[in-house]
């Protein structure tokens with residue numbers, strides 16, 4: 001029996017019209033990859049390589065120019081409650097408390113008030129924010145806001161969690177503790193996670209597999225299986241971790257150089 005992947009990208013290409021010209025700009029080029037149910041897949045690539053473009057496609061916020069994206073074998077044609085998205089910017093509603101931000105998606109789902117509240121409190125606890133439900137976003141630190149954003153995405157019980165550099169704006173210490181929290185949440189919920197980052201350490205720490213993207217246009221350069229012991233006290237100093245870091249660094253190094261050259265060229269034309 002063949003099992004259907006949770007998510008399948010089939011030769012996905014995305015181009016944009018270049019304003020004031022007949023040219024097309026290719027942001028994502030022929031990306032094919034499967035994500036298994038319950039898998040934690042990380043996509044790592046240099047800035048501007050098309051990561052957010054790819055995440056928007058997975059979220060159904062835009063559609064591929066060619067190729068297709070399948071969720072449980074069915075084509076994705078638009079946004080849906082089966083996919084939760086966490087962006088780099090916290091995207092919380094400033095006039096709503098943490099709890100009411102989490103309840104937001106549940107209102108759209110038509111859940112009764114008491115059930116919304118119960119669920120919001122459950123997810124506040126899951127992200128380590130019990131007792132902060134009545135705070136407004138401006139009363140929360142960056143890390144706490146991002147926890148609320150994660151809780152909000154989880155609260156409507158999506159099948160897949162899509163995360164676009166969610167910890168990039170946080171300080172290093174907060175970022176590391178949120179990475180650990182996310183791994184714990186992933187284990188507790190069994191969600192399928194597609195996580196995007198430009199950070200190599202973050203990619204290795206989180207991903208069961210890491211797909212390395214090329215610089216413009218974004219293609220899959222390599223997919224690396226990560227076999228590290230995440231229970232180790234200082235996982236980043238582990239031998240296998242350092243091995244993966246060097247490998248992925250080497251893969252990305254060429255791409256960063258290429259991106260710089262492209263940038264210089266586009267500045268001079």
Ligand SMILES: Nc1ncnc2c1ncn2[C@@H]1O[C@H](COP(=O)(O)OP(=O)(O)O)[C@@H](O)[C@H]1O
Nearest residue numbers: 016017027045046047048049050051052053054
């Ligand atoms: N709506 C759009 N129209 C035209 N170009 C776009 C659009 N969205 C993104 N791009 C371009 O596609 C490339 C990839 O962007 P993006 O996916 O945001 O990269 P990343 O998230 O990897 O930094 C960039 O060169 C960007 O300018």
Ligand SMILES: [Mg+2]
Nearest residue numbers: 051052053165
């Ligand atoms: Mg981006």
